[in-house]
Amino acid sequence: MKSYALFLGCTIPARQPSYELSARKSLSRLDIELVDLPNMTCCAPPPVESINLEANLSAAAYNISLAEEADLDLVTLCAGCFQSLAKANAILKQEEHLKKRINKNLSHAGKEFKGNKEVKHYLQVLKDDIGLKKIRASVNRPLSNLKVAAFYGCHVLRPSGFLRFDDPERPRILDDLIESLHARSVPYRNKLKCCGGLMRGISDDIALELARDKLVNTSKAGVDCITTLCPFCFVALDIGQIQLRSKRQETYDMSILHYSELLALAMGVKPEEMALDTHKIKVDKVIEKLE
Amino acid sequence: MEFSEKITNRIGGETLTSCYQCGTCVSSCPIARITSEFNPREVIKLAQLGVREEVITGDAIWLCTSCYNCNERCPQKVEIAEVIYAMRNMAFEASNKPAIYAEFASAFKEQGRVVPVSQFVEKKRADYGLPPLQPTGVEALQKILAALSFGKTSSKEGEDK
Secondary structure: OEEEEEEOOOHHHHHOHHHHHHHHHHHHHOOEEEEOOOOOOOOOOHHHHHHOHHHHHHHHHHHHHHHHHOOOEEEEOOHHHHHHHHHHHHHHHHOHHHHHHHHHHHHOOOOOOOOOOOEEEHHHHHHHHHOHHHHHHOOOOOOOOOEEEEOOOOOOOOOHHHHOOOOOOOOOHHHHHHHOOOOEEOOOOOOOOOOOHHHOOOOHHHHHHHHHHHHHHHHHOOOOEEEEOOHHHHHHHHHHHHHHHHHHOOOOOOEEEEHHHHHHHHHOOOHHHHOHHHOOOOOHHHHHOOO | OOHHHHHHOOOOOOOHHHOOOOOHHHHHOOOOOOOOOOOHHHHHHHHHHOOHHHHHHOOHHHHOOOOOHHHHHOOOOOOHHHHHHHHHHHHHHOOOOOHHHHHHHHHHHHHOOOOOOOHHHHHHHHHHOOOOOOOOOHHHHHHHHHHOOOOOOOOOOOOOO
16 A cells, blocks of 8 residues: 555635545545645645745745655645646755755744655556556446546646656546546547636636637537546536526536546446535436446 | 846746747747737747836736646747746736735635635535545744745835845
């Protein structure tokens, strides 16, 4: 069994119980122990980067230092947390002068960033630590009837020089993980374009236009659902559909499922055991197609 | 000090001067596709030319969605998304900021998290069988943020750090 410090972030524990439940259940069945450490804070995502980049690096380094003290690598479920923490981890490991500057800030709280741990998104744990073969073997409700649109979003892939998640122009990891559940990963137009999530609250029209592009193109590709790996992509596409209905009278009825939810379903976890009814767009059509 | 030099002296702003205006960023930008109000090449050019007011008080820098497509593809290795963050940091210090980010700033600083966890949320978590949330390290975070003057605006109008 391998253990990780689970970095939950802010949005998932407060608003997406189905993501957290499905991730905890599926990872524990695959012999990954998730340790909930005290005293973590917000990762300092793009809104904090917009206010003060030094605060972003310092908050990220502070959280990583807690995992270092516990002698654990970190795993995130959120692409935003992953980007904040993994980017800071890589930059501070490389740039000694910046590390000194940030550690001076951390010293006020009696902490130090050493740079001896890794930050991973849970898809990397699934692919690299567990492996596609073992995941395939864990399936007892194959998703053979499902056509799935893999949606990577932005913040696991880029900036790739720091994140080293997958090829930023031709990623495969999510497609491979979908196919290991016996589902089909279907190509669609503008697959790697942004969901618009970060424009919500800044320009809702632009945000909806970007989400709409995803829904139009995945609908044309005839998929049963879109699979996400980020809570903000999920919100942009799930709640985004409610807004498109009221603002533009457009109905897509596209189920949005986090990868961990598909994985847990394929392992035989029941929908009610992971609060799947908390999705705004119902996922019944997907569940009916399970074997 | 020149405006562009103030940007390159900041964390995130270092690569500003390497841009030679090829436009690869614009053709990779999902926002520039749907609105003429944001064009990364133009934002970078204005910053290089030192047109402070238009950069700092305008809306354009806030319309970047931080997708990092431009960063990834820039042949000159200009870290465009980071340069835009550096300019946003300067705008923030000059009190030019979208309201929603000011809310984020105070939630981050006061609670250590940007989405509040109410008693209702705690109860729902227990109902779902999720473990209780660990306490946040907000006190440690506040000490760290105090050391770097987080969220402070500069004293003089038109002055940048």
